[in-house]
Amino acid sequence: MDLGRDAIGAPCMNISIPILLTNTGQSSSGKREHFSDVFIKHPSSCVVTSDSRSMVVLEFPGVLMGFISAFGALILEIAYGISIADNNDPFITLAEEAVTGVTVAGNPGAFFVDFIPSLKYIPDWFPGSSFKQFAEYYKKVNTTMINKPFDYVRSCLADGTAKPSMATSLLESLPDEDDLKRVEEEIIALNVTGVSYVGSDFPARNESGFSSTVAAGADTTGSAMEIFLLAMAMFPEVQKRAQAEIDIVVGPDRLPSFDDMDSLHYINAIARETMRWLLVVPLGIGHMMTEDDVYDGYHIPKGTIVLGNAWAILHDPEIYPDPYVFKAERFLKDGKFNLDGILDPHEVAFGYRRRICLGKHLSRNSLFITIASVLAVYDILPPLDEDGSPITLKAEVTSGFISRPVWPECVIKPRSVIATELILSSEPQED
Numbered sequence: 001m002d003l004g005r006d007a008i009g010a011p012c013m014n015i016s017i018p019i020l021l022t023n024t025g026q027s028s029s030g031k032r033e034h035f036s037d038v039f040i041k042h043p044s045s046c047v048v049t050s051d052s053r054s055m056v057v058l059e060f061p062g063v064l065m066g067f068i069s070a071f072g073a074l075i076l077e078i079a080y081g082i083s084i085a086d087n088n089d090p091f092i093t094l095a096e097e098a099v100t101g102v103t104v105a106g107n108p109g110a111f112f113v114d115f116i117p118s119l120k121y122i123p124d125w126f127p128g129s130s131f132k133q134f135a136e137y138y139k140k141v142n143t144t145m146i147n148k149p150f151d152y153v154r155s156c157l158a159d160g161t162a163k164p165s166m167a168t169s170l171l172e173s174l175p176d177e178d179d180l181k182r183v184e185e186e187i188i189a190l191n192v193t194g195v196s197y198v199g200s201d202f203p204a205r206n207e208s209g210f211s212s213t214v215a216a217g218a219d220t221t222g223s224a225m226e227i228f229l230l231a232m233a234m235f236p237e238v239q240k241r242a243q244a245e246i247d248i249v250v251g252p253d254r255l256p257s258f259d260d261m262d263s264l265h266y267i268n269a270i271a272r273e274t275m276r277w278l279l280v281v282p283l284g285i286g287h288m289m290t291e292d293d294v295y296d297g298y299h300i301p302k303g304t305i306v307l308g309n310a311w312a313i314l315h316d317p318e319i320y321p322d323p324y325v326f327k328a329e330r331f332l333k334d335g336k337f338n339l340d341g342i343l344d345p346h347e348v349a350f351g352y353r354r355r356i357c358l359g360k361h362l363s364r365n366s367l368f369i370t371i372a373s374v375l376a377v378y379d380i381l382p383p384l385d386e387d388g389s390p391i392t393l394k395a396e397v398t399s400g401f402i403s404r405p406v407w408p409e410c411v412i413k414p415r416s417v418i419a420t421e422l423i424l425s426s427e428p429q430e431d
Contacts, residue, residue: 074366079193080149081156081163091149098145099402101138106401107283146194167193221363223280223404228270228371230405231277231326232380234393238328239380242266243415246376252418256372258365265337267372269328274367276345277326278395282311282403284351310348319343324395377419381411 076082076091084091104110111131113119124132149167156162157171170189175182232239245266250256256264289304300306315323319342320330331337346364350357357363374380382390397403414420 075362076149077165078362079165080153080167081165082149082152083163094141094145094148098138098142101134101141103400103402105135105138106285146190150190150193165193221366223402224274224363224367225370226405227278227280228274228367229380229410230393230395230407231270231274232375233382233410234395235326236381238270238326239375242270242328242371242375246372250372250376252416253422255422256369256376258369260372261368264368264372265332265335266328267375268337268368269331271364271368271371272331272339272345273326273328274371275349276314276320277324278397278403278405279311279314279349280403281349281401283401284308284310308348308352313343313348314345377415377423379413379415381413383408383410 073084073089073092076084082091109115111134112128113131119128120132122129122132153162153165153167154171157168162168167189170192171186174185174189245264246256249260249263256267261268284307286305286307289300289302289306292302293300314320317323320327330342331339333340346360350360350363382393385391391408393407396406398406414423
């Protein structure tokens with residue numbers, strides 16, 4: 001059975017289907033190709049700037065949810081050239097609100113209308129129609145979230161203050177106003193920038209069937225970082241080994257960079273194990289069969305929703321011995337990062353075949369550089385109880401479309417006086 005079949009949307013959200021969830025067709029293919037052109041064929045457009053990386057490190061000692069805001073800031077800069085001042089920036093809070101709705105509606109079966117699509121036609125006052133109010137509210141939130149930063153870049157271009165970004169490049173390359181392809185190309189530009197932003201599906205502004213997804217963005221990558229923090233607090237021996245590698249390869253006088261990526265074998269292994277250990281999207285995206293199929297003797301009719309159980313795959317003890325233990329060394333051979341002979345978690349965590357997450361490269365790079373930078377300057381310790389003793393942590397996660405650890409905030413301390421000086425010297429400078 002091909003898990004690259006057409007993905008399903010969230011009917012209760014009453015929104016058009018985004019890139020990740022779009023049925024195969026010309027418009028879908030065009031949008032995915034545009035995104036691929038920016039994020040894969042031209043990876044330089046996805047380089048994390050020193051200011052963005054420094055912000056991730058500097059925001060770290062605060063509330064864990066600040067990680068999501070920090071990644072939102074990073075992605076806003078790449079996609080729109082927007083620099084934010086703090087975690088309460090309206091672009092960040094708007095995205096976080098949108099994710100709240102997607103986390104609920106992204107689960108197939110969350111509402112009865114998912115099982116009985118005709119329910120979407122019942123009146124708003126009819127008993128059991130609360131999903132319609134939910135959908136209407138988040139439709140407005142989502143529409144604002146996807147359009148607001150794009151319109152901001154458009155206005156900056158008009159007054160000559162736009163910074164280099166994906167949105168700037170795409171807007172500057174649009175056909176003339178009188179060109180018949182102008183509207184379609186502008187919608188594609190809107191979608192391509194939106195793809196990088198938050199972590200699920202958000203609608204565009206039109207009625208022509210085009211829409212947007214924001215994949216591999218702030219919420220999913222932020223959740224992965226929370227999983228990493230929990231792992232480091234639970235498995236201090238892993239943290240110490242990683243810091244020893246950084247000390248040898250990078251030294252104490254600077255933060256790690258992408259130039260160090262090929263030499264930081266254990267850090268790469270930790271990033272892969274983070275994606276495997278406690279999966280951010282444990283059941284992935286539901287896929288709808290476009291034709292009848294047979295799998296392992298079972299007949300699966302056209303229209304059936306199929307879920308790839310990513311959690312079960314990545315916790316199969318035949319593939320990953322001791323699957324519930326955080327073991328970065330499972331991705332090492334002779335001390336080198338090596339994926340030969342083992343299933344790469346990215347092949348599962350980012351989806352399957354033609355519906356694979358288009359932002360996987362940005363997410364992978366962001367996760368690596370942030371893990372490396374954080375471990376270079378901080379110790380991550382378990383939280384303390386009222387008596388000042390470390391609390392025993394458990395690998396518990398929330399339920400829902402996007403999963404994240406359930407645990408108290410950890411104790412964060414600079415590793416040394418030199419590390420403290422490096423943190424302070426890495427503070428982003430004002431333009």
